[in-house]
Amino acid sequence: MNIVVCVKQVPDSWAEKKLNPSDSTLDRDSVDAVMNELDEYAVEEALVLQEAHGGEVTILTMGPEKAGETIRKALSMGADKGVHVVDAGLHGSDAVATSAVLAKALGTLEWDLVIFGIESTDARMSVVPAMVAERLGSPQLSFATKVDVADSTVTIQRQTEYGFDTVEAKTPAVVSVVEKINEPRYPSFKGIMAAKKKPVTTLTLADLGLGADEVGLAGSWSAVDEFAARPPRQAGSVVKDEGDGGVKIAEYLAGQKFI
Amino acid sequence: MDFRIPEELQALRASFAAFVDREVRPIDESMTEEYWSGTPDHGRLHDAAEQVRRRAAQEGFYACYLPEDVGGWGVSTLGTALLVEDAARCGVRLAMMAVAPPNPSGPSTLLLQLPEHLQDVYLRPVVRGEASMCFALTEPEAGSDAQAIRTRARRDGDSWVIDGHKHYITNGDKADFAVVFAVTDPEKRAAGGITAFVVPRDQFRAGKTQWTLADTHPSELFLDGARVPADHVIGEVGLGFFAAMSFLNAGRAYIGAQCLGLAEFALDAAVAHARSRTAFGRPLSRNQGVAFPLAESKVEIEAMRWLTYHLAWAVDEGENPMLDASIVKYYDTERAYAVADRCLQVFGGMGLLREGPVERVLRHLRMLRIVEGASEVQQLVISRAMGL
Ligand SMILES: Cc1cc2nc3c(=O)[nH]c(=O)nc-3n(C[C@H](O)[C@H](O)[C@H](O)COP(=O)(O)OP(=O)(O)OC[C@H]3O[C@@H](n4cnc5c(N)ncnc54)[C@H](O)[C@@H]3O)c2cc1C
Numbered sequence: 001m002n003i004v005v006c007v008k009q010v011p012d013s014w015a016e017k018k019l020n021p022s023d024s025t026l027d028r029d030s031v032d033a034v035m036n037e038l039d040e041y042a043v044e045e046a047l048v049l050q051e052a053h054g055g056e057v058t059i060l061t062m063g064p065e066k067a068g069e070t071i072r073k074a075l076s077m078g079a080d081k082g083v084h085v086v087d088a089g090l091h092g093s094d095a096v097a098t099s100a101v102l103a104k105a106l107g108t109l110e111w112d113l114v115i116f117g118i119e120s121t122d123a124r125m126s127v128v129p130a131m132v133a134e135r136l137g138s139p140q141l142s143f144a145t146k147v148d149v150a151d152s153t154v155t156i157q158r159q160t161e162y163g164f165d166t167v168e169a170k171t172p173a174v175v176s177v178v179e180k181i182n183e184p185r186y187p188s189f190k191g192i193m194a195a196k197k198k199p200v201t202t203l204t205l206a207d208l209g210l211g212a213d214e215v216g217l218a219g220s221w222s223a224v225d226e227f228a229a230r231p232p233r234q235a236g237s238v239v240k241d242e243g244d245g246g247v248k249i250a251e252y253l254a255g256q257k258f259i
Numbered sequence: 260m261d262f263r264i265p266e267e268l269q270a271l272r273a274s275f276a277a278f279v280d281r282e283v284r285p286i287d288e289s290m291t292e293e294y295w296s297g298t299p300d301h302g303r304l305h306d307a308a309e310q311v312r313r314r315a316a317q318e319g320f321y322a323c324y325l326p327e328d329v330g331g332w333g334v335s336t337l338g339t340a341l342l343v344e345d346a347a348r349c350g351v352r353l354a355m356m357a358v359a360p361p362n363p364s365g366p367s368t369l370l371l372q373l374p375e376h377l378q379d380v381y382l383r384p385v386v387r388g389e390a391s392m393c394f395a396l397t398e399p400e401a402g403s404d405a406q407a408i409r410t411r412a413r414r415d416g417d418s419w420v421i422d423g424h425k426h427y428i429t430n431g432d433k434a435d436f437a438v439v440f441a442v443t444d445p446e447k448r449a450a451g452g453i454t455a456f457v458v459p460r461d462q463f464r465a466g467k468t469q470w471t472l473a474d475t476h477p478s479e480l481f482l483d484g485a486r487v488p489a490d491h492v493i494g495e496v497g498l499g500f501f502a503a504m505s506f507l508n509a510g511r512a513y514i515g516a517q518c519l520g521l522a523e524f525a526l527d528a529a530v531a532h533a534r535s536r537t538a539f540g541r542p543l544s545r546n547q548g549v550a551f552p553l554a555e556s557k558v559e560i561e562a563m564r565w566l567t568y569h570l571a572w573a574v575d576e577g578e579n580p581m582l583d584a585s586i587v588k589y590y591d592t593e594r595a596y597a598v599a600d601r602c603l604q605v606f607g608g609m610g611l612l613r614e615g616p617v618e619r620v621l622r623h624l625r626m627l628r629i630v631e632g633a634s635e636v637q638q639l640v641i642s643r644a645m646g647l
Contacts, residue, residue, distance in 0.1 A: 034273075073270065076270060159549075186318055188332065195270075196267065
C-alpha cells in the first residue's frame, strides 16, 4: 500500500509572527520554521500503516526552498521519498490555491491513501484535506483518531461529542488525522543519516501544468485587505486596600457582571 | 575553517529538543515540590531521574556517543557535546539525565576495552538504561594526586583480589558495578603499576552518603577482599591510567559543554529578568551596573563555546588535545561559575531562593570547579605544557 503524506513547514508556533507590510503575507524569514506539529501525527500514522502493510511512504510539500527541511525531517522519521513543489509563483497561495497545487502533484503519484494533519498551526483553516479530496474525486475521511486498512477498505474512527463515528471508504481515499491518534516518533541519528540519501523530487508549476493565475496571490479566493498589530495590553487599575478591599473587589466583580 | 554545525547534528538537536519537551519536561515539572523543598524526598527524585534515563536510553539519546555495535548511534564528540549543552541550557533539570555524559553513572567508553563477552554483561545493560555504574578512583588520601591511591589488587590464581577504601564516588550507592582503580605494582605506580577493574555490586559495599552543596551526593566504597575473574581488567594490567586517558579529552569537552549550557541558561534568565523587573522607576536593564556584567557574560560564553566546540572537533579528528582539554575544563568551569554568580546577583533575593532559576545552577557549577581535576590541577597541566 502506497501512502502520500502532505506536510507543511510553518513558523514555530511559539514565535512572534509578523506579516509583510507590502503584500500582507506571513513573513516567513523572520522566524524559525518547523514541520507543522499536527503533520507529525500524519507522518507517524503513515509509518505505522507501512509497518503493517508494506509499500512506500512519500512526503509531499508545497513551499519555498527552505521547506525542503520539513521533507528531510519526515524522511528522517522513516518515510521513503519526497516531492517538493517549489515555485516563486506559489507565494501567497490561500487554501483554495494550495489544494489545486497539491491535487495536481498527487495526480503525478501513485497512492492508496493520502494522509493529512487536521490543520496547519499558522493558517488554521482545516479545509485543505477536504478541498484536495474534492478536486481528486476521492472519498474523504476526516478527523480520524484511528485508521485501519483491510484489502481496499479504509476505516476510521472519528471522535464526536457523544462517542465516535466509524466511517468507511474504498481506497484510494484522503484521510486527516487528529493529534490523539498516536505519539510521533523522534528522528533517530540513524534515521537522520539515512534521510540524507533519500530521493527528493522537485516540481515547478510548469511541471504540474498550472498557470500563474491559478495559484499564488492571483489565484487565491481570499485576500487580506488590511492588518494591524495587536494593541498593547492596557495597564490594569490598581485599587489600594484601605480596609475596604473586600468590598471593592466585590463591587468590581459585580460591575463586570461576574457576580 | 568551517564553523557551521553540520546539518545532521542540527537535526539531532531538534529531535532531542522534542524529546525533552514532550517527555522530560512534564516529569521535571512534577518534581517542583521536591526541588523547592528544604527537605526533598531523594527517593522520588531518584525515581524521576531513572525514568528519564530509561526513556532516553530506549530512544537512543542516552548513549548516542557509543558505537552502533554496542547499542549507540556513533554520534561524534561534537554532536554529543551539543546535546549535553542543550540539556543544560533548556532549564529542565532532568534533561541532564537524558544524555549520559558527563554523569559518571552512564556507560563509560572505557568499557569498550572489555572483552566482548563482558560487554554484554556490563556495558550493554547500562547503554539500555537498565543498569548503572560508578567510577571509583578517588580515595581519602589520594584526590588530585590520583597516582597516590592505596587500593591494592593481588593476583590469586585466575582471579584478582582487591582491598581498599574509595570515597566521593558518584552513584556508588546505586551502581550495579564499579570501575575500580587499584595498584598492581607499587614500584611502578602511574608508570605501569595501576590497573582498572570492573567489580560487580556483590563484591563491594557502599558506606555513608557524603552530602554536598550540589545536587550530587557521592558515597564511600569499601572493597574487602573483592574478588573478580582475571578477564575483568579494563585494557591492560598496569595501564589503568593509560586506559582512562582514552576518554578524558572527550569527557572534558562534555563537562565544558555542560558549563556552557548552564551559563547560557543563567544568562537567558537574567536578561529576561533585567528587562522585566522595575526598580527606581525603570527596568533594571537600564542601569549599566546591571547590563555590563551581563554583556561581559555574553563574551565569556562565546569564548567558552568555541573553546569547547574546538576541543570536541579535535577529538573527532583523532588528535590527542590534552592541553586544550585542560584549558576547557579550567576556563569553562571557572567562567560559567562567574557568569552564574553575576546572573544570580541580578535576581536579588530571588537569586538565592530554590524557587529561582539560578541557585541550583550556581551550586552545580561550584562542584564542577573541583571534580575531575580541580582548577588548580588544570593550571598545573597547562603550565607544565608551557615548559614551566
Ligand atoms: C560531588 C563529588 C563527586 C565526585 N565524584 C567522583 C567520582 O565519581 N569518582 C571519583 O573517583 N572521584 C570523584 N570525586 C572526587 C574528585 O575528583 C576529587 O574531589 C578531586 O579530584 C579533588 O581531590 P580532593 O578532594 O582529594 O582534593 P585535594 O587533592 O586534597 O586538593 C585540595 C585542594 O588543593 C589543590 N591542589 C592539590 N594539588 C595541588 C597542586 N599541586 N598545586 C596547586 N593546588 C593543588 C586542589 O586543586 C584543591 O583545591 C567527586 C568529588 C565530589 C565533591
